[in-house]
Amino acid sequence: MKPSIPKGTRDFSPDEMAKRNFIFDTIREVFHRYGYQGIETPAMENLTTLEGKYGDEGDKLLFRVLNSGPVLLTIQSKGADQIKRADLAEKGLRYDLTVPFARYVVMHQNEITFPFKRYQMQPVWRADRPQKGRYREFYQCDADVIGSPSLVNEVELVLMIHEVFNKLGLKVVLKMNNRKILTGLAEVVGEQDRIIDITVALDKLDKIGIEGVNNELVEKGITADAIDMLQPIIKFEGNYNEKIDLLKNLLMSSNTGRKGIEEVEEIASMLTAGSFELDITLARGLNYYTGAIFEVKADGVQIGSVCGGGRYDDLTGIFGLPNVSGVGVSFGIDRICDVMEELKRFETLGIRTSSSKVLLTHFDKNTQKYCMGLASSLRAAGISTEVYPDITKKIVKQFEYANKKQIPFVVVVGEEEMQRGQVNLKNMSTGEQHPFTPEQLIEQLV
């Protein structure tokens, strides 16, 4: 009987945890410094909260929790033909952090100080087909401000994104668009009802190229005139100012479109040049967003986006609290971790295992007991310390333990050292070895 774990799930070893925690800690520190506060919601939500929020496809991917109690009896008494999924499960596992957050805001609206700047870092579960880089349990890491229409929030999110990736040592491209520009485009080409078809096609530009996009537009039944009018946008290659000029020209007759351009310009006015790339083909789950749309891709790797988000105007409406505007971003921890592995950033940044700093080795009960006292002093000085727990004459075995665990320093305590009150400290990477008194040892290691 070989034990295993469910497909699409993972164990994280100490080394993997050290790397992941570095990413979590980096993001959390930036969130805090910008005034975002953490919350947590339960892994299980009522299915009434989750169902219908992620489309039909999403509903299929929800993990449902079997009702406790006599489920089999329920099936027998109702009969196999009458039984419904709702009879089997009334709870499900969190599918993302956004819907539980909306639910949280509505439930706790009287305790919350608005604008509410919250972050949340917790796992989510999706019954997706597992494949490379796609898991059934993975972490999301979201920051949202809710209850403030100000574009200052968008600006700060852009600053936060850059700070995070800077600290992680990753070069990224932050693309920004605005839903209102997309709406304006659909309006001016005379296809305002087809905004979804148009933007879904535009969104694929990176993947299928101009011809592909045009083919898809034809397939979706967009008129030839409209497709013609979209060409300058699709084909456009120019800098930020040129793009804004083009858009102003193109969207002159659309109020919404002009408002979108205005928002982009206001955000840009509060940022240094190059903080974002205006990308009119960016859409990202459009139904949701009503203003700015963000997406971040890492330079130098072929991997999807590592961060994304945008403004939404009615997230909490689904739970009965309408007209609360919000804006947020979500960091994809697993992808970020993959990118950092691929680019060997953990090595560059010196993120190693979470091992102790020093191992104290010995030869018998007596010297081990001395080590225990020494360990107390070292730990009291904040030095992460291990005493090899078992008694063994084989010092080699103890060194092997230090080596495998990448513990950088080893102290050897023999009878003689103990008597002399000086122990040998060995630097495991240089091989250097020097005798020190306990006080000197602390100075060396602190």
Add this chain to the structure above:
Amino acid sequence: MKPSIPKGTRDFSPDEMAKRNFIFDTIREVFHRYGYQGIETPAMENLTTLEGKYGDEGDKLLFRVLNSGPVLLTIQSKGADQIKRADLAEKGLRYDLTVPFARYVVMHQNEITFPFKRYQMQPVWRADRPQKGRYREFYQCDADVIGSPSLVNEVELVLMIHEVFNKLGLKVVLKMNNRKILTGLAEVVGEQDRIIDITVALDKLDKIGIEGVNNELVEKGITADAIDMLQPIIKFEGNYNEKIDLLKNLLMSSNTGRKGIEEVEEIASMLTAGSFELDITLARGLNYYTGAIFEVKADGVQIGSVCGGGRYDDLTGIFGLPNVSGVGVSFGIDRICDVMEELKRFETLGIRTSSSKVLLTHFDKNTQKYCMGLASSLRAAGISTEVYPDITKKIVKQFEYANKKQIPFVVVVGEEEMQRGQVNLKNMSTGEQHPFTPEQLIEQLV
């Protein structure tokens, strides 16, 4: 439609998170300093991993995850009478951290350096009847060493427990017992097959008193002679040395019993006096433990144990890796949090909300933009800073925001201050207010 969460689950607000994180961080720091390394396992485990590990009662309390795919079709094709629970669910939510850890050790035995000192802080789920202090989702926080029979591990766990509660500002009593002493007792009273009945009764001494224990022993069919022989133990009131002497006398004829006393004495020899209280009535889920047994109770509150653990000799045997000895402790985060609330320790320790240090307030777009620049400098200096995001002439509203969020400092930037290059910093608790240049402001707040 009022949204709600499943019974027995909880949302954690920013304030609650600040308190909980203080406890988590404290424990994690001590774990690290003693050389324990973190791992994580998935929330879902295969039911083959979980079932049969927690007794019949435990199996009933497992949350099972409904298989994805057409479950209703399966029910119809098998028929209501033929369907089994295994047809509906093959995965379940983690019930504790111990069984997943055993599974982890067996699965990863070739990558692990033994002795393996690991900690794990993750939620677990139990379909228990929710009640005060008992939840269906709660955190466990475990540290275990596996692959080392040395009592040094027990000693270090005792030290760690004291360090943790010291840092949390909680006075605790650490009770210790040894399973071998309990086995010895059952042997010498001639009831070695009844060790479970005897220890279950002894374990209730705190709750039901001497008479209650004796009644239960009678009910369980323990002989009158045996009960007589147990009286000195049950009634015993004396110090550590007297207790050891009594036990040595009583257990003279039991090899196992003598070994248990020896272990207690060896552990005591490596600790300062008063590090633990020897409690021969302590049992704690006895089937599991084979050596030391620990339990920690907080002084001054009527609440169950806040930490417990012990040595087990065959945890991984259930997954096919026999003879691996381990010892560990588990901290009950939720109870610890409750105790700290009750004793107002968060106040004493100055653990407040996770709010920013300073809010920058303004009167219009112009002064807000100045605040954005100021915020950049403050944040670059590591100061957690917020700019009130919306434009409002009502400075009162901005102060109200700072008050509600317990932000300790507010900076006011008017047109005049901006021109002068000096802004007013107000200390929200004293009401004091002084003008500072941006550089001075950083010095004040850093």
